Amino acid sequence: MCGIAGFFHPALTAEGFPSTLLEMLQYIAHRGPDASGYVVDERCGLGSTRLSIIDIAAGLQPLSDQTERYWLCYNGEIYNYLELKAELEILGRPFITHSDTEVLLQAWIHWGPDCLQRLNGSFAFALYDRDEDELVLARDRYGKRPLFYTPHGQGLLFASEMKAFLAVPGFVFEHDPQQLASIAATWTPLPEQTGFSGIHNLPMGHWLRVRAGRTETRPYTKLDFEAQIKVADVAxxxxxxxxxxxxxxxxxxxxxxxxxxxxxxxxxxxxxxxxxxxxxxxxxxxxxxxxxxxxxxxxxxxxxxxxxxxxxxxxxxxxxxxxxxxxxxxxxxxxxxxxxxxxxxxxxxxxxxxxxxxxxxxxxxxxxxxxxxxxxxxxxxxxxxxxxxxxxxxxxxxxxxxxxxxxxxxxxxxxxxxxxxxxxxxxxxxxxxxxxxxxxxxxxxxxxxxxxxxxQAISALVATTPGxxxxxxxxxxxxxxxxxxxxxxxxxxxxxxxxxxxxxxxxxxxxxxxxxxxxxxxxxxxxxxxxxxxxxxxxxxxxxxxxxxxxxxxxxxxxxxxxxxxxxxxxxxxxxxxxxxxxxxxxxxxxxxxxxxxxxxxxxxxxxxxxxxxxxxxxxxxxxxxxxxxxxxxxxxxxxxxxxxxxxxxxxx
Amino acid sequence: MSDKIRDYIEQSFLIEFDESFPEDTDLFKEGVMDSFGYVQMCRFLEKEFDIRFSEKEITGNVLTSLTRIREFVLQKKRSENAGADTSS
Incomplete structure (x- = not known):
């Protein structure tokens, strides 16, 4: 388990990237007290603070592929990672560690967003493609792991917990009264709500792509309750x-x-x-x-x-x-x-x-x-x-x-x-x-x-949900x-x-x-x-x-x-x-x-x-x-x- | 009697009846009445006025505003008193 934080094309000067990122990670250090790490370039910073569970020695993050094109920081566990790894090995993907982080990275490189449906796990991750100058965020289907983001500059800031944004120079938190009334009335936030203006929760079962100043969010699965298995009797x-x-x-x-x-x-x-x-x-x-x-x-x-x-x-x-x-x-x-x-x-x-x-x-x-x-x-x-x-x-x-x-x-x-x-x-x-x-x-x-x-918000949500x-x-x-x-x-x-x-x-x-x-x-x-x-x-x-x-x-x-x-x-x-x-x-x-x-x-x-x-x-x-x-x-x-x-x-x- | 019911509702639901919130306001539609509060209010009325609601009576939207609650309790008291007079 881990916490992740970072930014992509933010309105910040690149000289300060490492120190800002380290301070963001410090705010969520409780999530991963065993190790932390980061990667920065001129456009992006990805950080991780890690609680070591699987392949403790080799699971350091952020992790890249051998070409250093793709960089991943990831929070969670892919429970079926051994099965996915076996499949990817047959398909010719190379593996260096025994960690599920590397399985996720290779799954994305091979299948792209189609890999998300194959994952049985609790996860939230950020994946940076340096060649395409693109950042992807994704979250598990039931919302077990958090991932918050907020538009910033030409891109965004993201983190496992919003408190990491306190570390970003000039960032201001403001409550959104309409959202708060919705949270009070429905007992809890809706999938995208956080109670704060301009800060979004990436909805469960969704992924987001930022590229060339444009952000798009898409679902990769849908929640329904139709019977799919034939069951003959109580026994x-x-x-x-x-x-x-x-x-x-x-x-x-x-x-x-x-x-x-x-x-x-x-x-x-x-x-x-x-x-x-x-x-x-x-x-x-x-x-x-x-x-x-x-x-x-x-x-x-x-x-x-x-x-x-x-x-x-x-x-x-x-x-x-x-x-x-x-x-x-x-x-x-x-x-x-x-x-x-x-x-x-x-x-x-x-x-x-x-x-x-x-x-x-x-x-x-x-x-x-x-x-x-x-x-x-x-x-x-x-x-x-x-x-x-x-x-x-x-x-x-x-x-x-x-x-x-x-x-x-x-x-x-x-x-x-x-x-x-x-x-x-x-x-x-x-x-x-x-x-x-x-x-x-x-x-x-x-x-x-x-x-x-x-x-109003929950009425709109159900009215626009297909099916x-x-x-x-x-x-x-x-x-x-x-x-x-x-x-x-x-x-x-x-x-x-x-x-x-x-x-x-x-x-x-x-x-x-x-x-x-x-x-x-x-x-x-x-x-x-x-x-x-x-x-x-x-x-x-x-x-x-x-x-x-x-x-x-x-x-x-x-x-x-x-x-x-x-x-x-x-x-x-x-x-x-x-x-x-x-x-x-x-x-x-x-x-x-x-x-x-x-x-x-x-x-x-x-x-x-x-x-x-x-x-x-x-x-x-x-x-x-x-x-x-x-x-x-x-x-x-x-x-x-x-x-x-x-x-x-x-x-x- | 009316002040007792009015006081009870004001205290239980933290509202104040006034020109902007008249006594004939539908307490359900305005989101003032909640499930537990409704059951508690029924208990209060039964105890305070020594009456007993039947399921049949209660399904006719009788306890939805202060005005209707008051009318219903009054009517109920009258009919119970009338019943008591007849039997005595």
Whole structure:
């Protein structure tokens, strides 16, 4: 794993290229503390800071071909690199190292952009063609690795994390209020959004080419959920699920260093841990977050799973104080406002993982999106049928949907009936599945003054996506989950941004194209979807503890505003002081103060989900505005010196 | 009664009813009402006014604005009182 940064035809003088590039890399050194390197010429600079996983000695970056025409800096892993290498060798491509970086370089030289579809991995890379004076950026299909860019001069700046742009002379960060309102309302950024004016996230599954002052962005794959595999019956479905996940875990255990597992206490990470334990040569290391606040804690199932596997289990207990103390540093790493505090414990867990000597972990992200694990999917099914159902059928289905939630008990059936009645018809074209969620999001969007319709951007996105309108309501819901919550929060803010804050690489076996294809072919084929992930549970029922197999979806969450109301850190003054709030001109100061006062003066039980979300979003935003726009001192963190092992200056030649 | 409902909605949803946001505003359409807030409000009304909503009553868009909520609760109280008078 690595961080990459660089520029192409920027509005900078070439004398300063090396020092600017080194400073950019310093801002993202946490991503790759093992080695750094760069190459510059008169037009371009590419840099890499590397966490060594495969061919540790030979994987130095940036890497070139023998002619020094092509230069590559690359962040991620191509899990099928051995298979691709074998194919390329047959085709006559030369190899000097055993690293996947060289496989990617040769794949590009041989196949060009057509190579992207062949890659099974998590990656983001920049490739410079000196002969053609052209730069290419590309990103994996699900958005596991980040890549940000911003137009600059005749070209652009790019980096794995936007904080690298702080190093570029004259660069100014500015928040974009319209984007922020969209992020607040939909919970997460859309694929291209960053919350900052002029800075783009290269959308997942896309590549970009800059040449002769022109930039073009193209998709190389499309996300759909059509069944492609014939599955005869439930027994075959279960066998295929077991096999595809086993293969996916085996691919992701390819590493020259030990691979651990994050155990959440739920079924998804339990399956991953079970398979990793089976396939590993050594006892598995597992890591979990426990909560002092018991309503969030899943330690019983975590420990049960760890003892079943005999793993070296490391548990980290998180208190309100931990969340409050580390929130500023985690918000610095996250860069984009989040709507939950649950990323903060993951920031601390990665520190513990690294301290235990593990720098690669597997985790369960993607299972809920692939195998329909969220209540949202059931809600869509029910809301679609709503008008056609009789009163008693509605009652039965509502009771099936919400048997577990404290705030939706059987006594609330009448209220839920009224609510569903309001949401049984589409109001936002193409967004039917998410209207209940988005209704909550409108509250947080009120933090931004005069922001207009916060759903304009997402409405435009679905309206211009080929094939979206023809999808079923559940497939549209899946599509939206992959493009928003999964990529925009779970994989990024809560996932890789927190793990790489401490140089830990995360891998997600459920997000393998073969696993997703299989899920597409079995979902809703053999059941009605109201028992979430039924086939997945059944496939591993005999090998896992019953308490985990039969546990309902328990979303990973952490104490939100309650932690801040409890600990009352000094920095809350940033929200309570009129002068401080006035520094962020697009915030609605009156609403900010009303919200903050309510959070601070009410019992946690009186604070609703939407208020918690708005408060965490606000707090993130205030810190990120300080660090990036106001350029106030960033939180104190350990300085990382990634040794400079490669410095290539082509300007003299 | 009306002030209790109005106060509850203003506090729960951090809004203020005024000329620019009149009491007959559709709270769903304006994005004020959320799912959890709606269920909580139903619980509040049932408890505060000692009434009980049925599924049938509630599907008729009766709880969408402060004006309609107030009318519905009043009507409900009246009919319950009438029922109580008849049976006594």
């Amino acid at each position: 075959e479905a279960q066998t295929l699920i077991r096999q595809s996940l086993r293969d996916s875990v085996a691919l992701r255990l390819r590493s020259d260093v030990e691979v651990g597992v994050y155990l959440s206490g739920g079924i998804d990470s339990a399956i991953i841990a079970l398979l990793a334990s089976d396939l590993s040569q050594h006892p598995l290391s597992t890591f979990s977050v426990e909560f002092a606040d018991r309503q969030y804690d899943e330690s019983a199932q975590q420990q049960e799973m760890a003892s079943l596997l005999g793993s070296r289990h490391h548990a980290l207990t998180i208190t309100h104080r931990d969340i409050v103390d580390h929130f500023p540093a985690a918000a610095w790493h996250a860069e984009i406002p989040a709507f939950r505090s649950a990323f903060v414990p993951m920031y601390l867990l990665s520190a513990q993982t690294r301290a235990a000597g593990i720098k690669v972990i597997l985790s369960g992200e993607g299972a809920d999106e692939a195998f329909l694990g969220y209540d949202l999917f059931k809600e869509v099914l029910l809301r679609r049928q709503w008008a056609a159902l009789a009163e008693d059928e509605r009652r039965t289905q509502l009771a099936r949907l919400y048997p577990h939630l404290e705030h939706y008990g059987p006594q609330d059936i009448a209220a839920l009936t009224g609510l569903y009645q309001q949401f049984s018809e589409e109001r936002l074209p193409g967004l039917f599945s998410h209207e209940l969620r988005f209704q909550n999001g409108r509250f947080a969007a009120r933090l931004i003054k005069n922001a207009g319709d916060p759903f 979206y309108t023809e999808m079923t309501p559940v497939h549209q819901a899946q599509w939206l989950e992959f493009k928003t919550l999964l990529a925009g929060y779970l994989l990024s803010t809560q996932g890789e941004r927190m793990s790489l804050a401490h140089g830990v690489e995360n891998r997600c076996p459920f997000l393998d194209p073969a696993v997703i294809n299989l899920a597409n072919s079995v979902n809703l084929r053999f059941d009605d979807g109201f028992e979430e992930k039924r086939l997945l549970r059944q496939a591993f029922a005999e090998q896992l503890p019953q308490s985990i197999v039969h546990k309902r979806k328990f979303p990973y969450r952490a104490p939100d505003s309650a932690a801040f109301a409890d600990c009352r850190p000094d920095y809350l003054e940033l929200l309570l002081s009129t002068d401080e709030i006035a520094k962020i001109p697009f915030l609605d100061g009156k609403f900010v103060q009303a919200l903050t006062k309510k959070i601070m003066s009410s019992a946690p039980t009186e604070i609703s989900t939407k208020e918690n979300q708005a408060f965490i979003f606000l707090l993130c935003l205030v810190f990120q505005h300080r660090y990036f726009v106001q350029r106030a001192n960033r939180p104190t963190m350990q300085t990382i010196n990634s040794p400079l092992l490669r410095a290539i200056d082509l300007r003299r030649r």
